[in-house]
Amino acid sequence: MTEPVVRPARGPLSTSARVPAFWVVLALLIAGGVRMAGTTGRFFTTYPRATALAVALFALLAVPFWLIVRELDFHEREPAELLVLAFAWGALVATAVSIPGGMALENLMAKLGSPHLAADWGAAIAGPTVEEIAKTLGVVAIVLVARSQVNSVLDGVVYGAMVGLGFQIAEDVVYAVGAVALAGQGDQVQPVIATFLLRGFLAGVWSHTLFGALAGAGIGHLVVGRSHRVAVAVTAVLGAWGAHVLWNSPLMIDGLGNGAVALLGVLLLKGLPPLVLILLLVRHVHDREADYYAEQLAALGDPELITPAELRALGSGSRRASARRLAGARAGRGGRTAVRRLQRAQARLAVELSRAAPLTAAADVRAQRAVLRRLGHPEAAAGPVSWRHTASAIATTVVAIAVLWVALSALGGA
Known part of the structure; x- marks a missing residue:
């Protein structure tokens, strides 16, 4: 992608009801909600426990x-x-449209191509x-309803991921x-658990949330970019489509055999490329916004408002977390909380500076600084890498791999 742009924040959310697009989006949400409510109601009637x-x-x-996506744009x-x-x-509009739309397009493939092509x-x-x-139209709807809120x-990425x-x-x-x-065995919960493990726990990391984030990045660039806006937007949306095609494709289904290892290989080969791409993209655009x-x-x-060490810590999620851990080690839970609030106040101050309205935000920073001073920890600087934190991260990774292996073993070959 071309160099991303950050525009100054334009102030709080305006009255969206004055925008004609708001009423169109609201009507679509109501229509989708009615349709999905009807579908869910039939599910509860037929399979209440499983649903x-x-x-x-x-x-x-x-x-x-939700929490991870919300925190992507910390500043x-x-x-x-x-x-x-x-x-x-x-959940409502895209799903309500996609279920019948996908079926109609599959039927068209069967008629124009062959039933075998449609099945595969x-x-x-x-x-x-x-x-x-x-x-992608959902991100476009956000732009139409609240253009001032899309300034990077x-x-x-955030709206597309949501x-x-x-x-x-x-x-x-x-x-x-x-x-x-x-399954045809009545209101049983075993198929639900299996679906949760496969589609939720295993596939959830790199499926629709990531595809939406990639397409959303394209729409974001279309709104704020300075050059090649349409080309970048189209490339991003096509990239999301291509990653989705790869994920749903029958490629490698039979090539790696059965069992947990084969299933893990398919998941990695299909899912890892878009996962790495989105992580690199998010890191890049986050760093650009943090620099701004x-x-x-x-x-x-x-x-008094921000020290050089705090400025460095504020630009990175890992360093912000390190600063909170250091405060917790030196000043207890209150110190950790105070540093988090100071970082949040400094981020708000940065946004208000871009709006040329920093007075209230600066007062909040000074208030949080005073709290830290009373706790004997006046600076929210990041601490050195702790062996305990490294050990904890390794242990968490081992546990996650163990849980993943158990799930794959239960589903492998099935």
Whole structure:
């Protein structure tokens, strides 16, 4: 992608009801909600226990994803109402459109090509084509409703990921209940658990949330970019479509054999490329945005508001976490909390500086600084790498791999 751009924040969310697009989006959300409510109602009528479990499991899965996506843009967090709107578009509008749209396109493939082609490649071609268009339109809807809130490529990433997350959760519930119906054994929960492990726990890391983030980056660049805006946007959306096609394709299904190792190999070969691409993209656009806001803070030259060490820590998620851990080690839980609040206040100050309205934010920074001084830890600087933190990270990774292996062993070859 070309060099991303960060535009100055334009102030709080305006009254969206004055924008004509707001009413169009609202009508689509209501229509999608009615359709999905009808589908869910039929699920509960036929398979009440399995449906309740599916909704509960995937709702819980959404929580950590929501928190991670929300924190991607630390310096200028997106309004909660727009995050909810993005999630709702994915769960209601995109899902409601994609289910019949995908089926219609598969039928068209069977007629124009062959039933064998549709059976092998229908999910890989029809699904991504309809779904990625429907999800990308969700980011476009955010731009139309609240243009002032999309002022960087990272904003597009966040909104695209939220649309993808909403779609992922709703689709997974539908697939889970569909697996119960396919099993033909009544209202049983085993197919729901298997679907959760495969589509939620294993595939959730690099599926719709990532595809949506990539397409959203393209829309973000289309809005704020200075050159090649259309080309970059089209490339990003096609990249999301291509990653989705690869993920759904029948390639490598039979080539690696059966068992946990084969299933893990397929997951990695299909899922790792888009995962790495999105992580690199997010890191790049995050660093560009952090640099922009760091310039705003550095220009102050006031160590009471931010010191050079704090400025360095604020630009990286890992260094921000390191600063909180150091404060916790020296000043207890109160120190950790105070550093987190100071970092948040400094981020707000950077945003307000870009709006030329820093007075209230600066007062908040000074107040949090006073709290740290009372705790005997006046500077929110990042600490050195601790062997305990490294050991904890290694232990967590080992546990995650063990859980993954158990899940693959249970599903491998099935």
